[in-house]
Amino acid sequence: MLALEGVGMRFGGVQALAGVDWRVDAGRVHAVIGPNGAGKTTLFNVITGVYRPTQGCVLLDGQDVSGLPPDRLAARGLARTFQNLQVVGAMSAEENVMLGAHLCLSQGTLASLLHLPGLRRADRECRAEALEWLRFTGIAEYAGRLAEAMPYGALKRLEIARAMAARPRVLFLDEPAAGLNQSEKLAMRELILAIADKGITVVLVEHDMKLVMGVSEHILVLDYGRKLAEGAAAEVRANPEVIAAYLGEAEAH
Amino acid sequence: MARWPWLTGFALLLAALPWAVPNAYLLDVINRIGINAIAVIGLNLVMGYAGQVSLGHAGFFGIGAYASAVLTSRYGWPPLAALAGGMAGAGALAFAVARPILRLKGHYLAMATLGLGIILSIVITNEAGFTGGPDGMPVDALSVAGFSPSGERQWYFVIAVCLWCAAWLAGNLVDSPMGRALRALHGSEPAARSVGVDTARYKARVFVIAAVLASLSGSLFAHYVGFVTPQVASFMHSIELVTMAVVGGLASIGGSVAGAALLTVLPQALAEFEGWEMVAFGALLILVMVLMPRGLVPTLARRFGGARARA
Numbered sequence: 215m216l217a218l219e220g221v222g223m224r225f226g227g228v229q230a231l232a233g234v235d236w237r238v239d240a241g242r243v244h245a246v247i248g249p250n251g252a253g254k255t256t257l258f259n260v261i262t263g264v265y266r267p268t269q270g271c272v273l274l275d276g277q278d279v280s281g282l283p284p285d286r287l288a289a290r291g292l293a294r295t296f297q298n299l300q301v302v303g304a305m306s307a308e309e310n311v312m313l314g315a316h317l318c319l320s321q322g323t324l325a326s327l328l329h330l331p332g333l334r335r336a337d338r339e340c341r342a343e344a345l346e347w348l349r350f351t352g353i354a355e356y357a358g359r360l361a362e363a364m365p366y367g368a369l370k371r372l373e374i375a376r377a378m379a380a381r382p383r384v385l386f387l388d389e390p391a392a393g394l395n396q397s398e399k400l401a402m403r404e405l406i407l408a409i410a411d412k413g414i415t416v417v418l419v420e421h422d423m424k425l426v427m428g429v430s431e432h433i434l435v436l437d438y439g440r441k442l443a444e445g446a447a448a449e450v451r452a453n454p455e456v457i458a459a460y461l462g463e464a465e466a467h
Numbered sequence: 468m469a470r471w472p473w474l475t476g477f478a479l480l481l482a483a484l485p486w487a488v489p490n491a492y493l494l495d496v497i498n499r500i501g502i503n504a505i506a507v508i509g510l511n512l513v514m515g516y517a518g519q520v521s522l523g524h525a526g527f528f529g530i531g532a533y534a535s536a537v538l539t540s541r542y543g544w545p546p547l548a549a550l551a552g553g554m555a556g557a558g559a560l561a562f563a564v565a566r567p568i569l570r571l572k573g574h575y576l577a578m579a580t581l582g583l584g585i586i587l588s589i590v591i592t593n594e595a596g597f598t599g600g601p602d603g604m605p606v607d608a609l610s611v612a613g614f615s616p617s618g619e620r621q622w623y624f625v626i627a628v629c630l631w632c633a634a635w636l637a638g639n640l641v642d643s644p645m646g647r648a649l650r651a652l653h654g655s656e657p658a659a660r661s662v663g664v665d666t667a668r669y670k671a672r673v674f675v676i677a678a679v680l681a682s683l684s685g686s687l688f689a690h691y692v693g694f695v696t697p698q699v700a701s702f703m704h705s706i707e708l709v710t711m712a713v714v715g716g717l718a719s720i721g722g723s724v725a726g727a728a729l730l731t732v733l734p735q736a737l738a739e740f741e742g743w744e745m746v747a748f749g750a751l752l753i754l755v756m757v758l759m760p761r762g763l764v765p766t767l768a769r770r771f772g773g774a775r776a777r778a
Contacts, residue, residue: 262661288663300661302654304718305647312644313651317663319644323672326643327636333643340644373658380662 215240215275215415216261216384222269223256223439230256231439233270238384243406243416245426248436249459254419255297257436258388261417262294263287289317293382295373297389297419303362307353307372310361311344312337314379347375351405367398374405378414385409387418391425403428427451435459470638473721477634481627485620494619496732501626502688504727505633507711508720509680512637514709515717516646517673518653519569520577523584524708527678529591529700530557531685536606536695537597546609550686554679561678565671581702588700603696606689622691629687630724633680637720640676649673650718681708714755716762725763729755 216238223231231253238244246254259265261272266281273279274290282290293314301310319340325333348354351371356364361372370390377385390406391399399422406429410416420426426433426447433450435442437459443450450456488494510524534553538544544552568579591598598604608615609625616622640646648669651659660666689695698704707730715726733751737744759766 264657284657284660285663285665288661294661296657296661300655300658302651302658304654305650309647309650313647313659313664314662316644316648321645321648323645323676326640326645327676329639329643337644376658376662 217273218257218261218270219273220270221257221260221267221272221280223253223260223265224268229439231260231267231436234436234439234441236434236441236444238415238417239432240383240415241410241413242431243410243418243429244432244434245430246417246419246434246436247421247423247426248442251438252436253439254436255388256439258294258386258417258419262292262386288380288382291381291383292386293377293380293384294386295370295377295388295390297392299366299369299373301361301369301372301376304360306358306360307348307356307364307368307375308341308344308358310372311347311375311379312340314347314376315340315343315381317380344375344379347378350378350408351375352401367394370394370402371405374409378409382414384415384417387416387420389419389421391420391422399425470642474631474635474638477721477724478631481631484627485623491619494623496735498619498622498626498691500724500728500731501623501630502684502691503708503711503731504724505630505687506681506684506708507715507723507727508633508637509677509684510708511712511715511717511720511723512640512649512673513677514712515719515722516641516653517649517670519670519674520573520580521674521677522577522581522702522705522709523587524580524677524681525700525702525704526584526587527557527561527681528685528688528704528708529587529697530560530678531682531687532606532689532695532699533591533598533685534682535609535686535689536604539607540604541597546607546690547611550609550683553682553686557678557682558675561675562671565674566667569667569670569674581705584700584702584705588697588702591700592697598697601697603694603698605694606692608693609687609690626687626691629683633683634720634724641720645669645672653718710752714752714762716764716766719762719764719768721768722762722764729763 218234218236221231221234234257246257248254260267263282263284271278271280279287319336345354345357348357351374353368353371356368361369391402394402403425406416430447433447434444435450435456442459443453443456484497485494488497506528510521513519513521531553534556535546535549538549538552539546564583571579592601616625648659648664651664652666652669656666685699688699711726711730712723714729716722733748734744737747740747
């Protein structure tokens with residue numbers, strides 16, 4: 215459903231991505247891995263519309279969507295989380311998730327000012343649904359708490375709940391396990407699998423190899439902005455080039 | 468919903484106030500507080516909730532004030548039509564400038580809105596043929612279907628109704644999907660965009676709403692005082708409105724009213740310092756901001772029961 219064709223991204227003199235071809239098939243868990251600075255987050259930002267690629271294009275359902283702003287891509291079914299948390303601290307967990315359903319709700323100015331009955335009803339349903347997503351991600355206990363008063367691990371899940379409320383077709387998770395302890399990582403693994411079970415295509419960037427190998431069916435390896443390898447988890451793990459990039463030349467031989 | 472208790476309380480307070488106030492002078496001060504508070508509520512939607520600075524808000528106040536003055540006296544419009552015309556004009560102008568201006572962030576946005584306010588103030592001063600120039604011009608009495616409020620007490624009720632409605636509408640907006648989108652602009656623009664919020668569109672909308680409220684407030688002021696000068700659209704007045712919002716509490720509707728009250732009352736209360744009143748005024752403002760960086764209402768709400776922090 216999603217395809218990259220020769221995607222390149224240059225920031226001044228730095229070639230962050232070069233000639234990346236990749237296909238994301240519907241209904242699977244995909245992972246993007248690579249050493250620090252390999253261009254993983256840049257790739258996410260290109261796909262989700264934060265950057266317009268300087269070369270190549272991003273195709274969604276066969277249509278060129280490169281350079282569309284994030285809000286337009288969200289309307290086409292892409293949702294994401296952020297490596298450095300992006301939650302609205304002054305809103306409760308529940309409201310943050312309700313924000314995720316933004317595109318599903320009527321946004322008329324007059325209706326908003328007057329709180330017309332239709333809007334009130336839709337908002338009530340949205341609130342109920344938000345609670346469902348908080349439960350699904352295992353943080354229902356924080357529903358009424360301001361996000362700024364929530365612990366880090368719960369905020370990671372809050373971002374996922376918000377993204378799920380947008381009813382995405384593809385969910386991009388930028389380092390979902392970063393900063394989590396061992397048991398939280400295990401729970402995150404369960405959550406990612408549960409999302410995939412709902413038929414949502416998941417794409418994640420992650421450093422934790424155990425998590426990546428445990429959940430993904432397909433892995434893309436980047437190094438210095440180029441595609442180093444791709445394929446099923448076992449294939450990629452056995453690839454000598456990948457081992458070299460991760461562990462250094464000496465270990466590979 | 469959660470805001471009905473305080474909206475009801477506010478209505479009761481507004482209804483009881485004129486009976487508790489001993490003289491016309493105090494009621495006059497209260498009326499001025501109410502008029503300012505309407506503009507500050509709008510400004511607070513832009514600054515406190517959506518997180519966009521506006522240093523030219525008095526320009527929209529000026530549009531309302533002069534629409535009511537000029538359209539009634541020179542073109543014979545009924546006052547209510549002039550008032551509505553001012554609101555429409557202010558809204559249209561805000562809409563036209565919103566997209567180019569609100570793309571800017573932080574200091575740059577502050578500069579751009581400052582420029583807008585100054586332009587409006589200069590236009591009002593220079594178009595002396597219509598506006599009377601720096602000397603200002605008298606304004607006809609407000610009359611609605613034969614009723615014309617006269618005296619502080621009658622005016623009080625007109626202003627109180629408008630103020631309550633502004634607070635009600637603003638409270639509705641904040642607690643709607645659109646309000647969440649606006650608050651998300653402030654809290655995290657990347658997050659807002661990632662869930663489909665068209666940020667430019669929402670900034671423009673809230674800017675228009677604030678401009679319309681400022682224009683209403685300006686029209687009420689013009690009719691109430693009976694005379695307008697370019698001072699109403701001046702940079703100083705813009706700063707005054709911003710200060711009211713900040714001191715009262717950003718992202719707080721109750722704070723807008725409290726801020727308007729404090730900054731309207733203080734200069735009068737400090738008058739006995741003779742010549743030093745502005746110094747005392749400044750010192751008090753510094754003290755409030757140091758002790759209550761979130762502003763009056765949010766700080767107090769937090770201290771006396773966290774549940775009401777959102778009021």
